[in-house]
Amino acid sequence: MNISEENLASELKNRNPIALEYAMNVYGKNVYTLVYRIIGGIGSREDIEECVSDAFITAWKKIAEFDESRGTWKTWLLILAKYKALDYRRKLQERGNGAPLAAEPTSRTDLETVVLSRERSAQIVALIRSFPEPDRRIFIKRYFYYETLENIAAETGLTKKAVENRLFRSRQALRQQMHLLEQEDTYEGKR
Template identity: 45%
Template sequence: MEESDNRWAERLRSGEPAALAALIDAYGANVYSLIGRVLQGCGNKEDIEECASDVFVSVWHRIREYDASRGSLKTWLLIIAKYRALDCRRSIIREARIAPIDWRTEPVASEDTERSVLRKAEMDEVWGMVDRLPTLDRTIFYRAYFYYESQETIARDLGLTRKAVENRLRRIRRLLKARLYSEREEGLSWS
């Protein structure tokens, strides 16, 4: 079913169940595959299926947040899938290591609000830098670190050697690190 993202989103926003079914048919395999890669080593088939279901329920409830000017419906869907899968992964790992609660001690936050805000700002900086990379490098970066695809798969799909992908990723990491460090140094000089 080929239709524009705007039309599809419009159908979902109007509460059309057939639109959700078509979305699942069109992108279910992509969502399932991404979740499987994120949960690899800690989740089972039922965890993947439950997480995929949660993704589509979330899309159904959050479709009003979709903004076509920021990217395709598929990309938005896969972003939701990635973060839902990461939450699921953390939950599975946490459940595997449940420790008895000591009610005599006060709970301690894992990180303070300031550190959380700073980390978010740093991530926004990094993603801004990634978005300014040349198209091929940006594609390789997203496929390796966002979609968790292997270097072999990326190389095959883009007509490159695995070594070329590996070298580009190494160069991108160095570039991002240098730019991030440089921007921090500039920020410190204004203090």
């Protein structure tokens, strides 16, 4: 049986090793690029290749969790790869620095910084979620999945320039909202 994008998920669920080989051939470059962007500055080429392999192994093992109604197999794979790469990055940083990245805060100031950082991250995610479509989808594809402008343009039916303009406006809106949040924090701190 020939493997295609249409039957890839079902063939993987049927444990067809040829489907896994197909997935690696078709999506390997996407996964490698994503992993490289996350751990390239820290890890070696071998670390990146090992992480890419682990992402495909995880997809093979967890294929039963894939739900076509929630998105494409490619998106699911890239999400798995992203989290795998973030785990690798954390481990590589721990190994390189000799101290865990998520060490316990040593003072009240450190604890406040950690809490504020987490709150700020949650605020940023909420702001991105508030973007109208297709701006939200474009922003996520570009800055979370590291997709090229050309791919985003092709998927959305927009020109590359239109995608660039939407990303520019989204970044501006995010900056403005973050500035407003910082002003609110400053105001709250003075009260």
